[in-house]
Amino acid sequence: MEMIRLENLSVALGQFHLRNINLAVEKGEYVCIIGPTGAGKTVLIETIAGFHKPYKGRIILDGDDITSKPPEKRGISIVYQDYMLFPHMTVYENIAYGAKKKIRDKRILEEEIERIAHIMGISHLLNRKPETLSGGEQQRVAIARAIISKPKLLLMDEPFSALDTRTTEKLRDFVKRVATEYDLTIIHVTHDIVDVWSLADKVAIMNNGTIIQYGEVEEVFSKPADDFVAEFIDINILEGEITEVLGEMVLVKVGDTILRVKTNTTTGHRIRIFIRPEDIYISNTPPDYGPGCFRAVVEKILENGPYVQLFLSRNNIVLKAVLTRGYVRCLGLARGKHVYVYIRPENVRVAET
Template sequence: MLEISDLTLSLGEFRFTDLSVSVADGEYCIILGPTGAGKTILLETIAGIHRPDKGRILLDGTDITDAPPERRGIGMVYQDYMLFPHMTVRENIGFGLRQRGISGENRDAAAESIAETLGIAHLLDRYPATLSGGEQQRTAIARALVLRPRVLLLDEPLSALDTVTRERLRREIKEIHTRTGVMILHITHHFEDIYALADRVVVMKDGAVAQEGTPETILRRPASDFIAHFTGMENLFSGTASPDGTGTAEIAVGPVKLFAATDLSGPVRVGIRPEDLILSTSPLDSSARNSLPGIVAGVAENGIYAKIPVDCGNGIIVTAALTRQSVERLKLCSGTEVWVTFKATAVHVFR
């Protein structure tokens, strides 16, 4: 287990204060947060590049707070690859092994083995300048993994890649994690990475942990407006909850009544993810407790999905996310009358 306790660190105007995070052995932990939240500084502190002013870092019960980077058993891969341009792929992968005094023959054998795993064995005698972005990233990951690290730190490793390459490399990273069981901490801005990779998610803000938990907890049960907004829960309202004693509550959002699976009562915040809303041109015969009439206020194309804001009156505008095929099938456009349907379990209620 990796345990970070009460970490305090000042770097210029940036500061961690009493930051604590723990990641279990073999977990894949995704770290999210806006620019300037301290994500990269956190990874670099774990790696030993920065020394904290206060606090401890323990790995499997061993205090590594003051250990030099090369003795921590931690590998790190940056977004910009940081390959040596004058070295071949083989030499780049084996660089750390050479620093450890491993013989050339054993070094080459290890480089060839990990290159085979990552599908770059045919590139071993090439130089970085001749590689694609995806090939360079695989080389950087191979260079880290060949050292058999106890922890692998990935700083936005997929962000500079095109969509097809990113999806392919994401699958490969998942396969590597499954095969090796190495603990991974991965900074990303792509929410697809959460769904595809994460066992655990940590959201940071202003040098602090804003919330941590499973992907389901972070995406479905955000602890604050900041988390809700940051993770794409666009439909946020204030209301008053009146629980019925059975685990369900009626929530008054102005004159609109919503049903939610909650025991909270009194003033609350309500959040509903766009993908949990169902649009239809007539009332649905459904077990869903919530169904509101409204008028489509526009259609905003967003790749394979479209965002559909619906004016439900009384100042309530909800946004749904539909596939382009659904938009075409329902013939949605500004002014279309629709019904918005969603389950009580889709309504997240928090203070």
């Protein structure tokens, strides 16, 4: 069942424009919107919440056209990155504020607050003022306040971006749990690809006020619609020619390198292929896999926390690969070193032509 549908939604805000946004989210689905700063992600969800008026298009929520309804009549909650807990109320009062319009019975209200506080792990904080809480605790309270009235749609605007990595990981778990428990439909704006991988069913990539690609996470992340998406999701793009068909496998010549790819296309075609950096295997000795395995030079090593980004080159091809720090140490990788590279055929995606 469809929970929300945006049809050609267009909004003008000063010099900024959202143009022809189309998006449909099923009930219970978790959708992440990702894109660079200034892409219009926040404007989009604030428009869905009713804070900006579109000049064109419609917003259909649970079968109702809510385009011209005021925010308080929509049944859509919003959580911001800076929590926005009311500083003159306690945690309990903040959560109760979110429920009072729906739950009139005092006893039921108390039970509901207890229940959500238990799920979010904030039962011990109910009598505290927001300013005495840590960032993670404040965000848990903000989420509890937003969902206690069981909104039809929960909007989250970069909810973890003000938090440290460990708190973010914990909070992702809370959000996952609460999304199932309350059967929530969620649109979550983020700039962190990890949020998408760990939470979302679908992802929309935004740039310049439009949605460039929308679909299942696996699909979007392995088959980017254009170069912008590919670059944004940090995927390798290569172009080559099919030289031989071996059953359901083909051999693709990229420069002087031969790769094995699973596709139905026939010989003689030029195709674009995508390879995720984490799907590239590296070894010091030649693995006996035949075509699809080649030698390359480590051009650059970028430390990135627990992970390391490697830039590998072979003639005119440059490939990005991601490895753990431990694996890089184990292989003794350094700039200029020759390594063997292997890419499994099922990990090479072919662009639709």
